[in-house]
Amino acid sequence: MIIEDFKLRRTIRKYKNDQIPEKMLNELLEVAFRASTTGNMQLYSVIVTRDEENKKKLAPAHFNQPTVTTAPVVLTFCADFNRFIKWCELRKAQHGYDNFQSFYTATIDALLVAQQFCTAAELCGLGICYLGTTTYNAPMIIEALNLPKFVVPVTTVTVGYPAEIPAQVDRLPAEALIHDEQYKDYTSEDIDRIYAEKESLPESKKYITENNKETLAQVFTDVRYPKANNEHFSDIFLKIIREQGFQF
Amino acid sequence: MIIEDFKLRRTIRKYKNDQIPEKMLNELLEVAFRASTTGNMQLYSVIVTRDEENKKKLAPAHFNQPTVTTAPVVLTFCADFNRFIKWCELRKAQHGYDNFQSFYTATIDALLVAQQFCTAAELCGLGICYLGTTTYNAPMIIEALNLPKFVVPVTTVTVGYPAEIPAQVDRLPAEALIHDEQYKDYTSEDIDRIYAEKESLPESKKYITENNKETLAQVFTDVRYPKANNEHFSDIFLKIIREQGFQF
Numbered sequence: 001m002i003i004e005d006f007k008l009r010r011t012i013r014k015y016k017n018d019q020i021p022e023k024m025l026n027e028l029l030e031v032a033f034r035a036s037t038t039g040n041m042q043l044y045s046v047i048v049t050r051d052e053e054n055k056k057k058l059a060p061a062h063f064n065q066p067t068v069t070t071a072p073v074v075l076t077f078c079a080d081f082n083r084f085i086k087w088c089e090l091r092k093a094q095h096g097y098d099n100f101q102s103f104y105t106a107t108i109d110a111l112l113v114a115q116q117f118c119t120a121a122e123l124c125g126l127g128i129c130y131l132g133t134t135t136y137n138a139p140m141i142i143e144a145l146n147l148p149k150f151v152v153p154v155t156t157v158t159v160g161y162p163a164e165i166p167a168q169v170d171r172l173p174a175e176a177l178i179h180d181e182q183y184k185d186y187t188s189e190d191i192d193r194i195y196a197e198k199e200s201l202p203e204s205k206k207y208i209t210e211n212n213k214e215t216l217a218q219v220f221t222d223v224r225y226p227k228a229n230n231e232h233f234s235d236i237f238l239k240i241i242r243e244q245g246f247q248f
Numbered sequence: 249m250i251i252e253d254f255k256l257r258r259t260i261r262k263y264k265n266d267q268i269p270e271k272m273l274n275e276l277l278e279v280a281f282r283a284s285t286t287g288n289m290q291l292y293s294v295i296v297t298r299d300e301e302n303k304k305k306l307a308p309a310h311f312n313q314p315t316v317t318t319a320p321v322v323l324t325f326c327a328d329f330n331r332f333i334k335w336c337e338l339r340k341a342q343h344g345y346d347n348f349q350s351f352y353t354a355t356i357d358a359l360l361v362a363q364q365f366c367t368a369a370e371l372c373g374l375g376i377c378y379l380g381t382t383t384y385n386a387p388m389i390i391e392a393l394n395l396p397k398f399v400v401p402v403t404t405v406t407v408g409y410p411a412e413i414p415a416q417v418d419r420l421p422a423e424a425l426i427h428d429e430q431y432k433d434y435t436s437e438d439i440d441r442i443y444a445e446k447e448s449l450p451e452s453k454k455y456i457t458e459n460n461k462e463t464l465a466q467v468f469t470d471v472r473y474p475k476a477n478n479e480h481f482s483d484i485f486l487k488i489i490r491e492q493g494f495q496f
Contacts (some may be wrong), residue, residue: 002250002371006364006368007282009413011484028251029425030255031251033425034254034255034256036259036376037474038379038380040417040418041468041473042420043425044425045431046426047278047426047429047430049429051429056431066296078431082434083424084468085441086434088469090439090440090465091466092463093469093482094469094470094475095475096474096476096478097473097478099479100482100485102482104485105380107352108359108383108402111359111360112359116363119363123250123251123481124251130284130360132287132353132356135352135356139391145427145430145431146431148433152466154356155356169288170288171282172281174277177277177293177294178293178296179296179393181295181296181299181302182295182394183295183326183393183394186331188338191331191338192338194335194357202433214339214340215340216339217336217339217340217341218341220289220332220341221336221341221342224287225287225289225350226344227342227343228343228344229344230345230350231347234347234348234350234496237349237352240310248482
């Protein structure tokens with residue numbers, strides 16, 4: 001059963017030198033564009049970066065992660081109200097899409113398309129990697145890709161033929177993520193049970209030692225996603241969303 | 249080829265009375281949980297609503313769309329930092345996740361899982377419908393589902409066996425959504441060309457006549473997604489995101 005294969009998926013960060021044929025890429029994107037979209041407005045755009053120089057321009061925005069410059073294709077998925085607003089303006093329609101709800105709606109549209117693209121790509125033997133750095137350094141991406149008003153980059157996906165099949169990473173037990181009828185908040189015992197496997201992994205113990213921490217959670221709060229960074233990138237992202245035309 | 253089938257997908261709003269076996273639903277969710285997630289933090293939760301009374305409680309938040317009460321299963325996908333923060337607190341780790349960037353990161357996680365669930369469900373013969381109303385009436389959903397601090401509903405999906413296969417809706421031509429290397433902004437001629445097919449559809453002409461408008465765009469701006477609604481729901485959504493603990 002095909003969905004069984006989905007359980008085996010893993011993020012691929014290293015790619016073969018092989019190019020992705022343009023026809024194949026366009027086919028995958030076309031498949032992705034059939035994903036659900038709010039009111040069939042299709043509030044997204046995808047920027048395709050293949051050119052080496054342009055990848056180098058994008059790389060600093062992604063903290064020079066090698067996956068950006070070594071992937072044959074880098075896709076930047078954007079929340080895009082520009083096209084729709086331009087249509088409204090040309091059709092004597094007074095839009096009211098310069099607000100947070102509209103930005104968030106376009107965010108949803110862009111992410112559903114991104115995930116549908118990734119699934120289609122993986123089914124065709126390609127490997128993908130999402131870059132969360134997109135929202136940290138959105139202003140740099142906006143400049144590099146020449147994004148106009150009402151367009152905000154939401155996520156980036158690198159794509160290519162896998163050069164390695166890394167070990168699958170852990171996931172929390174499904175019971176931790178599913179709530180039956182109502183949200184059942186977690187007791188301390190629940191948290192201990194849910195995180196037990198993750199905490200017992202050799203990699204987790206390695207992270208703790210390497211970073212000189214007491215617990216795995218401290219690796220996240222003090223090293224990987226610290227408060228100062230989250231607040232700094234919040235300020236930058238909020239500022240640029242507003243500058244791109246969404247007022248709140 | 250399986251991805252060819254994706255091109256034929258359509259939203260399903262009418263379902264047979266058949267229940268979805270619990271084992272199947274959990275299997276589909278487990279498949280979805282293999283979707284990419286930021287730093288493997290899995291910042292989401294899914295609330296499963298099957299109970300008729302609970303569906304009735306959720307229905308007003310979705311403007312009583314019949315799909316909510318007639319679907320065998322309603323899934324509310326939430327951005328969830330509660331579980332992760334509780335873990336941090338129990339592991340002597342001082343979190344800094346009460347900000348916009350963290351909320352947005354959890355939003356991304358939740359939407360990738362939602363879309364992966366939908367794809368898996370469709371591959372198993374189920375039909376799905378996304379409800380954009382989730383962010384409009386988030387406070388009602390938070391109350392109905394008892395969502396704690398740091399949990400915000402992001403989207404809702406109704407699921408069931410299709411009782412009808414509606415005609416496929418239109419999509420903009422792919423060239424309108426893909427930008428090669430850099431964003432190429434749309435000229436008036438581009439917009440005319442991109443929207444020509446949509447505007448020429450009999451349904452579009454029907455919407456214009458029914459709503460007594462001049463253009464299809466006016467149906468969107470004046471009837472379906474008017475400025476006053478967008479601003480009203482922006483205020484509500486921003487207020488509740490902050491009340492749930494994300495400060496900005």
